[in-house]
């Protein structure tokens with residue numbers, strides 16, 4: 542069964558919340574949506590941190606923090622800025638409406654409202670949101686592997702580079718002799734290998750680390766680490782893990798593959814993230830040249846082979 546979508550209802554008057562809950566229950570909405578009621582703006586901001594919220598019905602007139610303020614805060618945060626906010630209010634003056642849309646409201650419903658109207662607006666805004674998420678997915682992800690595509694990777698890597706250069710490392714990863722895999726088993730198996738490698742790398746990383754597929758069988762990671770040793774051991778552990786995976790190409794036959802890794806650490810002579818990754822790429826080249834299935838760590842101009 543498809544998971545219910547979560548709608549956060551924010552109103553300082555419990556009776557208003559009850560009206561909305563009753564409406565949803567009456568017109569089939571009770572089965573479609575999970576209604577989460579809160580009685581203040583502060584509680585709304587806490588709720589969005591705790592739970593995945595798909596849409597917010599937000600009262601404007603509330604003591605302490607009004608709906609506009611709540612909406613502004615939601616729109617200023619990366620994690621909540623795309624949640625559609627529908628204001629529900631009895632204010633029908635032009636200024637209130639202009640203000641609501643100017644701070645990022647998706648819609649504006651005036652009280653008293655018809656049940657069908659509110660439900661229709663909720664439904665269409667959830668649909669729009671779903672379309673938006675899908676477009677965002679295609680724009681940011683490599684659909685074969687589910688990791689960031691080249692463009693998004695470089696965007697996020699640049700952001701990390703600009704904000705947290707200390708102990709920043711760039712890693713380039715390439716599947717060894719990938720052409721042989723494609724030539725021997727065909728592209729379908731080649732794709733399977735790429736997917737499997739991507740999944741294993743991704744599962745080894747935490748949320749702060751940025752992974753992208755930047756070429757056919759090539760991946761890059763930007764991450765912070767406490768020490769050179771730590772990063773080297775970490776990347777080596779990924780390499781070893783991949784060395785042992787068995788990729789089933791039918792009921793009985795398996796394909797194995799290995800990867801080569803190049804690591805570089807940020808230093809003052811690197812004005813952009815491209816320089817860091819270029820340096821990692823040189824280390825990767827050396828890993829390939831010196832026999833593959835290994836990790837080469839480049840600290841400065843001179844290589845340190847581990």
Ligand SMILES: [Mg+2]
Pocket residue numbers: 552553554600601602603
């Ligand atoms: Mg109110």
